[in-house]
Amino acid sequence: MKKIIIYFGDQTDKQAVVExxxxxxxxxxxxxxxxxxxxxxxxxxxLDGFTKTPDxxxxxxxxxxxxFEEAADEDILQLNTLLQAAGTEMKRKAMLTEHNRNWRFHDLLTEIEREHTYFQMVDAIRTLLVQSSELIIEDYTPASWSAYEKAFYQAYDCINKECSLEEISTAYHALSDAKNSYSETNKI
Structure with missing residues (x-):
């Protein structure tokens, strides 16, 4: 492993263990x-060619x-194992790239959080898609079932192509809302 930069954010309570x-x-x-x-x-x-700027x-x-400036998979696995054994973890990790080396660190944090949110939304959509097999068509009105099917296929398409975070979020909420659109009063 070469150099490592660590930012604890609100989780400074684990700093001593990580160090x-x-x-x-x-x-x-x-x-x-x-x-x-x-x-x-x-x-x-x-890194060569970079100097501190007034900010x-x-x-x-x-x-x-x-x-990580550079690290082998084995090094990261060993680090994760030792952190877990010590009762903590660093949830987000990134590698230095030609692209992010020029970013301000707060921009990198923002992008990492966006990516984290994106994948959480994709996982949530997958969960809703799997749950569709448990739905009972008769619990929906024809219109609400049609809306559910439309939202289902849009969400499915969205996770199978590279949608933006906003599109993923919209697809998730549309599917969740459509799934929950039935009630005792609108059963067939």
Whole structure:
């Protein structure tokens, strides 16, 4: 493993344990504070060609993130195992890329959170799609069942192509609303 940048966000209670594990691995790491989030990733990692820039923004993110300059899968697996054994975890991890090395760290945090939300929504849609086999058509009016079928196929199509977060969210809410559109009063 090369350098690691860690941001704890609102989860500073696990900092001591995470640092203990990283020290056990002789890892080269740096813990970021809110006032550093406006710096470019390359600057924070000390990469050639990057210099600290004056930044007056003081932002805060609630999420945690561990950013690796470079790490093998085995190294990350070992780190995860040791963190779990110590009773904690770092939920979000990222690797340095040619693309994100130029990003401000707070922009990387924002993108990681968007991706996390996106995949949570996709999982939620998959759950609703699986639950469709348990639905009873007779519990729906013809119109509400038709609306459900339409929402079902739109959600299915959405997770099978690269939809935006907004499209995924819309598909999820449409499917959830359509699934719940029956009631005792509108049974056939």
């Amino acid at each position: 203990q594990v990283l020290n056990q691995l002789n890892a080269d790491y740096r813990v970021l504070q809110d006032h550093e989030l406006g710096q470019r990733v390359g600057t924070l990692l000390g 007056t923004t003081n932002t805060h993110h609630s999420i945690d993130l561990m950013l």
